[in-house]
Amino acid sequence: MTQDADRPTPLPSCPVPGGGTRRRDVLSTVIVGAGCAGACALAYPFLDSLNGTKNTELGEDDLIDVDISTLRPGQQLVVTWRGWPVFIQRRTPEMLASLRMVDITQRLRDPDSKILQQPRDAVNWHRSVVPEIGVLIGICTHLGCVPSYATPSPNDRSGKYSCPCHGSQFDVAGRVFKDAPAPYNLPVPPVTMLSATHVRIGQSKGDPDFSIASIQQI
Amino acid sequence: MKRIFFPAFLAFLATGICKNAALADTPQQRGFQVYRQVCSTCHSLDQVRFADLSGIGLSVADIKAYAASRQVPDGVDDDGDPKTRPAHLSDLIGSPYPNEAMARMANHGDLPPDFSRLAMTEEGGAARIETILRSYAPKPADLVLPPGSYYNTAFAQNHIGMPPPLHDGQVKYVDGTAATLPQMAQDVSAYLDWVAHPHSMERTHIGLGVLAYLAVLTVLLAIMKRRVWKRVKGTGS
Amino acid sequence: MNEPNTPPTGWLETRLPIVSAFRREYVDFAMPRNLSYLWNFGAFATIALGLLIVSGIFLALNYTPSPTEAFSSIETIDRHVASGWLVRAIHMGGVSMLFVALYVHMARSLYYGSYKAPRELLWLTGLGLFILVMIAAFAGYILPWGQMSYWGATVVINALNAVPLIGPSLASWLLGGEGLGSVALHRIYVLHFVTAFSIIGVIVLHVAALHVTGSNNPTGIEPKTAEDVVPFHPYYTTKDGLGLCLFLMVYAALIFFAPDLLTLANNYAMANPLVTPGDITPEWYFAPFYAILRAVPSKLGGLLLSAGSLAVLFAVPWLDRSPIRSARYRPVLRWALLGLFLAFIALGVAGMHKPTGFWLGVSRLGVIYYYLYFLVLLPFLPRVEIPRSLPATLRGEGA
Incomplete structure (x- = not known):
């Protein structure tokens, strides 16, 4: 329509008195600043909602008791703890012996478990509460795949873990070999031996203050 | 500045609640005690988690003890039969019955209503619940009630399917309050009000902050707008 | 465009003139x-x-x-x-x-x-x-x-x-x-x-x-x-x-x-x-249309009336025959329009109540006036209405 053609071009408005400009600048800065602060505050509930239903303050004591009476030497059992696969193995004397063989320990990155990947009561040559029973969280410290367990065979009586994703190798106590990408030993969860046939995962008698969240890497 | 204000403010609120708890039990806490010992034998809390109870100022240890006393379904055992385990904090409080059919069977075919939003869906809210709990009375001799119903003056038809749930001294309050029926009815309705509106306190506090902020901004913008428009008005008239 | 001393230049401006477009x-x-x-x-x-x-x-x-x-x-x-x-x-x-x-x-x-x-x-x-x-x-x-x-x-x-x-x-x-x-x-x-x-x-x-x-x-x-x-x-x-x-x-x-x-x-x-549930009420913002839906004792009729109440709005630019835009200068339409707003609000209130007796009557009157406004008053009022004189300029208008 013709009205558009009639539309005048906008003109710069009336001159601004000099003193007014200065004061308005302060005021507009304050308003823009307050507006931005308000927008940030508004973003808070939206971003906070991305945390979902996680309630870290209350802490979750996830305890599971596992019956290992049917676990035979050389075998391992996989249970789920906090959504992670946990390997429970009953070690044979040959497996235990392999853990202390110098030609093997030389090839390990952290043979003495110096890096915090286990509760204090598992900082020992067998990385467990009792030598015969090993408990490991089965998540490769490289990029999170689940290592597969090679059961002891006549050729290799020590047993070991190898990660299918990028070839990281761990000995049967979850200690990582040097010539592979994974940087740390497999994590050991807090474990209490309730009896010879029952293991409690989630609570460590020898290190009661241990929190799995504090380890180097899961 | 607003950004850190919120979490700090929430933390302040949380400590405020905890401090109160140390002094005396709140009506909600006493109401929870009644719920735990009386109501929860029939009524469910399907949407509320054990952990949520920290909202009325219960300590983590108390909540853990309560959770551990309740069994929740835990898949099947080695024989394929359903099994249970003690509840975790993140579990829903849920129903005392394994399923709706059993709940109906135990209650003359009626389903005891879930408590999660009862103070919202019940017309009249928590006050109405308190009234119902206090309106049981001995049945007039000449009145014939349908089987499985109880005389209650809060209803137009003068009866309700729920047997009188509360009587004096039924629970022993931890804080020493005398557990009279009116007291318990009041406490339970306070608890159910919290259950139905778990964030009402936070809501009010954040709301006041937001309104204060907007009020300040309104004043600033009003000054600014007046200053800007003064120029036009000056030439216009 | 009104500040010739800052011509739009620069890398972004020559490729995608969003800054100047935003300014404009x-x-x-x-x-x-x-x-x-x-x-x-x-x-x-x-x-x-x-x-x-x-x-x-x-x-x-x-x-x-x-x-x-x-x-x-x-x-x-x-x-x-x-x-x-x-x-x-x-x-x-x-x-x-x-x-x-x-x-x-x-x-x-x-x-x-x-x-x-x-x-x-x-x-x-x-x-x-x-x-x-x-x-x-x-x-x-x-x-x-x-x-x-x-x-x-x-x-x-x-x-x-x-x-x-x-x-x-x-x-x-x-x-x-x-x-x-x-x-x-x-x-x-x-x-x-x-x-x-x-x-x-x-x-x-x-x-x-x-x-x-x-x-x-x-x-x-x-x-x-x-x-x-x-x-x-x-x-x-x-x-x-x-x-x-x-x-x-x-x-x-x-x-x-x-x-x-x-x-x-x-x-x-x-x-x-x-x-x-015992009482189904719509959300308040649908209530006027819900009231229209229930105003007539006919399923299809109610649907047509409430769909029509939206459809008629699409024809408004052509139903209104007056050359004058603002109701400020149309003394009769001004009141007619006020009536429309009241009718719409009344319909909304009626929509939140059960459609019996009083509220059914309110809905019916509301519907009748709603259609009356758009189909009769809007096209035919300009023939009888004497508009007030328009100002020549916006100067002096309240800011």
């Missing part, structure tokens, strides 16, 4: 100098819609569209998701605030004749937006799968079924065949999303149309001289900003201090296909 459309843009605060409501609607879309995205991250899980996923958002109750409150409050803004915005257009040439497309795209918002609001209300969600959906789908020819097909496409269940809920969820994002597209058209014709103003006469206009910034940025603060205060008061006003408590009971 939102800084230097010529606005009539006499707009009242009623001209703020378009900005309010935009802000409410923006908040709805953002909060909707964050809600969608925690929502599960299935009949067995939808209700508990909403409960989880309300109770357990960090700040979830606040995100949901912003979303629920946003709907009401958006409808408030839209109704005022439309009423203002009707009063000041903002739909008349050359702004017909502005009016039509706006009506398109309104209908999309209604569809999105309806679909969104079903998602929590409470009692009101379920029965509201049932009623509307049955109404859809009664539409001749296309109705059964539309209803069947929405339901996916097997009644109001899992498939239907999933479709409604997708519909909610798709309409929400379509709205953004139509807003672009609406705003583009606005920037071609420029804003109307309370006098209804076009600005003619440079004295009649002021640049958008800082004049209307400050005015919109101030209005927006007040709008947000109402919004905040609603979600923080009156959250129960927004919801029907029945929707906090999970959908039960075996029990219809």
Whole structure:
């Protein structure tokens, strides 16, 4: 329509008195600043909602008791703890012996478990509460795949873990070999031996203050 | 500045609640005690988690003890039969019955209503619940009630399917309050009000902050707008 | 363009002149100098819609569209998701605030004749937006799968079924065949999303149309001289900003201090296909149309009347034969229009009550006046009405 053609071009408005400009600048800065602060505050509930239903303050004591009476030497059992696969193995004397063989320990990155990947009561040559029973969280410290367990065979009586994703190798106590990408030993969860046939995962008698969240890497 | 204000403010609120708890039990806490010992034998809390109870100022240890006393379904055992385990904090409080059919069977075919939003869906809210709990009375001799119903003056038809749930001294309050029926009815309705509106306190506090902020901004913008428009008005008239 | 000493140059400007375009459309843009605060409501609607879309995205991250899980996923958002109750409150409050803004915005257009040439497309795209918002609001209300969600959906789908020819097909496409269940809920969820994002597209058209014709103003006469206009910034940025603060205060008061006003408590009971709640009332923003639906004792008739009440709005630019835009200079229409607004509000109140006796009478009178206004008064009033004299210029008009 013709009205558009009639539309005048906008003109710069009336001159601004000099003193007014200065004061308005302060005021507009304050308003823009307050507006931005308000927008940030508004973003808070939206971003906070991305945390979902996680309630870290209350802490979750996830305890599971596992019956290992049917676990035979050389075998391992996989249970789920906090959504992670946990390997429970009953070690044979040959497996235990392999853990202390110098030609093997030389090839390990952290043979003495110096890096915090286990509760204090598992900082020992067998990385467990009792030598015969090993408990490991089965998540490769490289990029999170689940290592597969090679059961002891006549050729290799020590047993070991190898990660299918990028070839990281761990000995049967979850200690990582040097010539592979994974940087740390497999994590050991807090474990209490309730009896010879029952293991409690989630609570460590020898290190009661241990929190799995504090380890180097899961 | 607003950004850190919120979490700090929430933390302040949380400590405020905890401090109160140390002094005396709140009506909600006493109401929870009644719920735990009386109501929860029939009524469910399907949407509320054990952990949520920290909202009325219960300590983590108390909540853990309560959770551990309740069994929740835990898949099947080695024989394929359903099994249970003690509840975790993140579990829903849920129903005392394994399923709706059993709940109906135990209650003359009626389903005891879930408590999660009862103070919202019940017309009249928590006050109405308190009234119902206090309106049981001995049945007039000449009145014939349908089987499985109880005389209650809060209803137009003068009866309700729920047997009188509360009587004096039924629970022993931890804080020493005398557990009279009116007291318990009041406490339970306070608890159910919290259950139905778990964030009402936070809501009010954040709301006041937001309104204060907007009020300040309104004043600033009003000054600014007046200053800007003064120029036009000056030439216009 | 009015500052020749800073010509648009630079790397970005030569490739994509968004900076100068923004300057032209939102800084230097010529606005009539006499707009009242009623001209703020378009900005309010935009802000409410923006908040709805953002909060909707964050809600969608925690929502599960299935009949067995939808209700508990909403409960989880309300109770357990960090700040979830606040995100949901912003979303629920946003709907009401958006409808408030839209109704005022439309009423203002009707009063000041903002739909008349050359702004017909502005009016039509706006009506398109309104209908999309209604569809999105309806679909969104079903998602929590409470009692009101379920029965509201049932009623509307049955109404859809009664539409001749296309109705059964539309209803069947929405339901996916097997009644109001899992498939239907999933479709409604997708519909909610798709309409929400379509709205953004139509807003672009609406705003583009606005920037071609420029804003109307309370006098209804076009600005003619440079004295009649002021640049958008800082004049209307400050005015919109101030209005927006007040709008947000109402919004905040609603979600923080009156959250129960927004919801029907029945929707906090999970959908039960075996029990219809005692009183089904629509959300307030649908109430006038719901009242029209029930005003006549005929299924098809009620549908036609309520669909017609929207359809007639599309014809408004051509029904109104008066050359004068603003009702300010039309002494008779002014009162007729006031009557229309009252009739619409009365219909809304009637829609929240049972359609018997008094309220049925109110609905019927409301419907009659609604149609009378658009089909009789609007086209024929100019023949008898003597308009007041128009001002020559916008100068001296209240700023």
